[in-house]
Amino acid sequence: MPTLIDRRRFLRGGLLASAAATVSLAPAQTEAASFEGYPNAMGVLVDLSRCVGCRSCEAACNKEQQLPAPEKPFNDFSVFDELHHGQKRRTDETRYTVVNRYDIPGREHPLFRKIQCNHCQEPACLTSCFVNAYTKTPEGAVVYDPDVCVGCRTCMIACPFLIPTFRYSSAFKPRIMKCVFCYDTRLTKGLPPACVEACPQEALTFGRRSDLVTMGRQRIRENPSAYVDHIYGEHEAGGTAWMYLSPAPFDQAGFDTSVPKEPILNYVKDFLGIVPMVLTIWPALFAGFHLLAHRKEKMQQVNKNEGEV
Amino acid sequence: MRTFIANNQVIPITNHLRPDGGRWTIREKLLLGLSWDQYRAQFLRNPVNWALCFVFAVGVPILLQRYLFGLGSITHASNDYPWGLFLGFGLFGMVPLSASGFLLGTTVEIFGRKDFVPIERLALLNGLLGYFFAVVYLEVDLGMPWRLYYPMFVSLGPAAVLFLVAWHVATYLSVQIAEVSSAYFEWTGWLKGKRFVRSITIGLTIAGIILSTLHQGALGALFNYAPAKVHPLWLSASFQWIHFFCSAIFAGLSMVIVAGALCKRHLAWRCDRRFLDNVDQCTLGLGKGCAYALITYLVIKVVGVAHDNEWAYLLTGWGRYFLLEMALAVVLPMCLFAYGVKHRRVGLVRWAALISVLGIVWNRLNTAMICFNWQLYREVPHWKEIWVTVTIFALYFVVYRFILYRLPILYQWQGEK
Numbered sequence: 001m002p003t004l005i006d007r008r009r010f011l012r013g014g015l016l017a018s019a020a021a022t023v024s025l026a027p028a029q030t031e032a033a034s035f036e037g038y039p040n041a042m043g044v045l046v047d048l049s050r051c052v053g054c055r056s057c058e059a060a061c062n063k064e065q066q067l068p069a070p071e072k073p074f075n076d077f078s079v080f081d082e083l084h085h086g087q088k089r090r091t092d093e094t095r096y097t098v099v100n101r102y103d104i105p106g107r108e109h110p111l112f113r114k115i116q117c118n119h120c121q122e123p124a125c126l127t128s129c130f131v132n133a134y135t136k137t138p139e140g141a142v143v144y145d146p147d148v149c150v151g152c153r154t155c156m157i158a159c160p161f162l163i164p165t166f167r168y169s170s171a172f173k174p175r176i177m178k179c180v181f182c183y184d185t186r187l188t189k190g191l192p193p194a195c196v197e198a199c200p201q202e203a204l205t206f207g208r209r210s211d212l213v214t215m216g217r218q219r220i221r222e223n224p225s226a227y228v229d230h231i232y233g234e235h236e237a238g239g240t241a242w243m244y245l246s247p248a249p250f251d252q253a254g255f256d257t258s259v260p261k262e263p264i265l266n267y268v269k270d271f272l273g274i275v276p277m278v279l280t281i282w283p284a285l286f287a288g289f290h291l292l293a294h295r296k297e298k299m300q301q302v303n304k305n306e307g308e309v
Numbered sequence: 310m311r312t313f314i315a316n317n318q319v320i321p322i323t324n325h326l327r328p329d330g331g332r333w334t335i336r337e338k339l340l341l342g343l344s345w346d347q348y349r350a351q352f353l354r355n356p357v358n359w360a361l362c363f364v365f366a367v368g369v370p371i372l373l374q375r376y377l378f379g380l381g382s383i384t385h386a387s388n389d390y391p392w393g394l395f396l397g398f399g400l401f402g403m404v405p406l407s408a409s410g411f412l413l414g415t416t417v418e419i420f421g422r423k424d425f426v427p428i429e430r431l432a433l434l435n436g437l438l439g440y441f442f443a444v445v446y447l448e449v450d451l452g453m454p455w456r457l458y459y460p461m462f463v464s465l466g467p468a469a470v471l472f473l474v475a476w477h478v479a480t481y482l483s484v485q486i487a488e489v490s491s492a493y494f495e496w497t498g499w500l501k502g503k504r505f506v507r508s509i510t511i512g513l514t515i516a517g518i519i520l521s522t523l524h525q526g527a528l529g530a531l532f533n534y535a536p537a538k539v540h541p542l543w544l545s546a547s548f549q550w551i552h553f554f555c556s557a558i559f560a561g562l563s564m565v566i567v568a569g570a571l572c573k574r575h576l577a578w579r580c581d582r583r584f585l586d587n588v589d590q591c592t593l594g595l596g597k598g599c600a601y602a603l604i605t606y607l608v609i610k611v612v613g614v615a616h617d618n619e620w621a622y623l624l625t626g627w628g629r630y631f632l633l634e635m636a637l638a639v640v641l642p643m644c645l646f647a648y649g650v651k652h653r654r655v656g657l658v659r660w661a662a663l664i665s666v667l668g669i670v671w672n673r674l675n676t677a678m679i680c681f682n683w684q685l686y687r688e689v690p691h692w693k694e695i696w697v698t699v700t701i702f703a704l705y706f707v708v709y710r711f712i713l714y715r716l717p718i719l720y721q722w723q724g725e726k
Contacts, residue, residue, distance in 0.1 A: 085389075085686040087389075127469065128471065130465075130466040130472035152451060169381045171379040174379060258537045258684075274526075278523055283515050286515050287515065
């Protein structure tokens with residue numbers, strides 16, 4: 001009975017392989033349910049019409065997060081003219097936040113935009129991380145755990161705001177460097193982050209995110225000629241804790257308006273959905289192909305055996 | 310080696326037994342039956358080895374520099390382009406080229422096409438080494454290479470696409486080691502091991518198909534994380550995974566054709582009649598598969614453009630670049646494959662395969678680097694980054710050749726099997 005043994009052996013192999021694959025890989029589909037953010041998460045509303053580009057927030061951040069001293073002091077405003085690869089300054093391993101100047105044609109005064117981590121409701125960095133190095137805390141901060149990070153830098157690929165940076169300069173202690181909303185030192189104590197506290201212009205308002213959305217709408221309503229009718233971050237990338245009001249079109253103030261209005265996670269959900277299907281259907285399908293392809297041989301063998309009898 | 314063999318007229322070591330009746334020792338097997346001086350002489354005679362030595366002489370110190378002073382010391386340390394050549398070429402390029410293992414495994418073991426048996430082991434080895442060196446590239450690129458196992462055992466993030474890639478590449482690597490091990494077992498003469506592997510071949514092959522489908526696709530799906538960064542023509546959110554999977558099919562097959570052609574030309578002394586007599590026929594068969602995969606790929610690429618209504622982009626500079634890629638890397642090899650197979654022009658099929666291998670690498674580099682951050686600027690890699698990429702590839706070549714010289718990949722083991 002050679003055929004029976006072959007088939008049994010074959011089935012055993014197939015089952016083992018698919019069982020192994022299913023057991024070890026099935027958890028690929030979790031946390032997919034819709035999540036609207038923690039109800040009491042905090043946020044910051046940035047009003048570009050109030051910012052004068054004093055860079056106090058940069059200095060405060062540098063001090064609070066104990067980052068290395070910058071090349072040029074924080075009262076040196078020539079940094080606004082710096083261009084790297086034609087781009088204005090961005091976050092890097094020595095700075096979690098940066099203010100840039102935008103000269104907008106037709107406007108009397110330039111606009112200044114502060115960038116830092118926007119602390120998304122459903123962060124792309126978090127959802128793309130395969131070692132769970134990121135956490136979105138109920139207070140609203142997106143924090144990072146350097147102890148489990150492998151340094152693959154997928155979070156930097158995924159972040160639509162180009163925020164996480166990597167400590168490339170270190171061979172033995174590299175890590176992701178990014179704004180953490182002053183989580184350990186301030187946010188957990190109910191304090192606003194250092195940059196907000198340092199702002200002399202009240203351009204940054206710290207508060208519960210839901211309240212900030214209302215406040216932003218109110219400012220637009222009360223002074224419709226002074227603002228574009230949009231709160232950047234209310235829906236961008238599924239909503240962010242840091243949101244912006246601008247008197248000029250957002251793309252002119254350096255914002256990426258092509259950032260999708262839904263969480264980045266939505267773009268991979270389709271693929272994650274096919275994973276369990278492939279895991280379960282493929283073994284049956286290809287085992288079927290195998291049986292079909294070898295049917296003729298088997299028939300011939302059976303016929304031959306019968307002929308011998 | 311070729312000169313040496315030409316003078317000796319003997320295929321070295323295809324059996325456990327020496328011509329005089331004794332058994333080859335491991336050392337003799339490793340030296341291909343040559344004395345140490347003879348082996349060194351053939352090594353020094355080959356100009357390819359001198360080129361390799363030069364690559365390593367410059368590359369190894371740069372690698373040391375990377376591990377002692379950080380990635381920033383050999384790359385531009387770009388925060389805008391976190392993935393450079395090591396991943397753009399090493400991971401995203403090498404993995405589709407290594408789809409050969411599961412493709413030929415499926416053809417022979419599942420579809421029962423025994424006519425491809427002569428080239429099956431070459432395809433399996435090509436797959437194994439490609440994956441292995443993709444992991445080597447990863448180890449150069451990872452910030453903390455010593456934490457490679459973290460996603461498996463320390464901190465699991467199962468909802469991430471990269472988690473899938475990590476697990477699947479790791480499991481598939483083990484599957485491939487098992488598949489290639491039968492050649493190793495023949496060579497060392499441990500037949501129990503070979504019989505065991507033989508008994509689970511079908512299971513291994515099917516596991517290989519599942520894992521390959523998913524992680525080839527997952528490599529594409531990784532770019533779904535950057536919908537605002539990758540140029541829309543190179544990113545089709547709904548079909549990205551299937552674009553990557555489908556292109557891996559002709560990439561893997563083309564790579565076997567190229568490897569087979571190189572072996573036939575430069576390693577003929579190591580091949581037996583079965584390989585030499587069948588490789589042309591196999592090449593035509595594989596070329597046919599490539600043509601089918603290419604036309605499918607072309608159509609689903611067009612569907613991708615249509616689905617997202619991206620026709621307007623085709624009229625821009627990026628669109629012209631996209632059309633150029635489609636013309637040179639897809640339509641051209643597709644036509645050459647079709648013509649070559651129909652008129653049985655093996656040489657033409659081989660050229661088509663080379664073009665499609667280069668084309669797929671080009672496509673992956675486009676997706677990962679050139680058309681990434683398309684609204685910002687182009688990042689040109691540091692020369693040291695390029696050199697290290699070449700160095701790892703040279704290492705891949707050396708290991709590949711080392712194994713082909715010895716294990717029964719291109720020839721059948723004459724001793725007990």
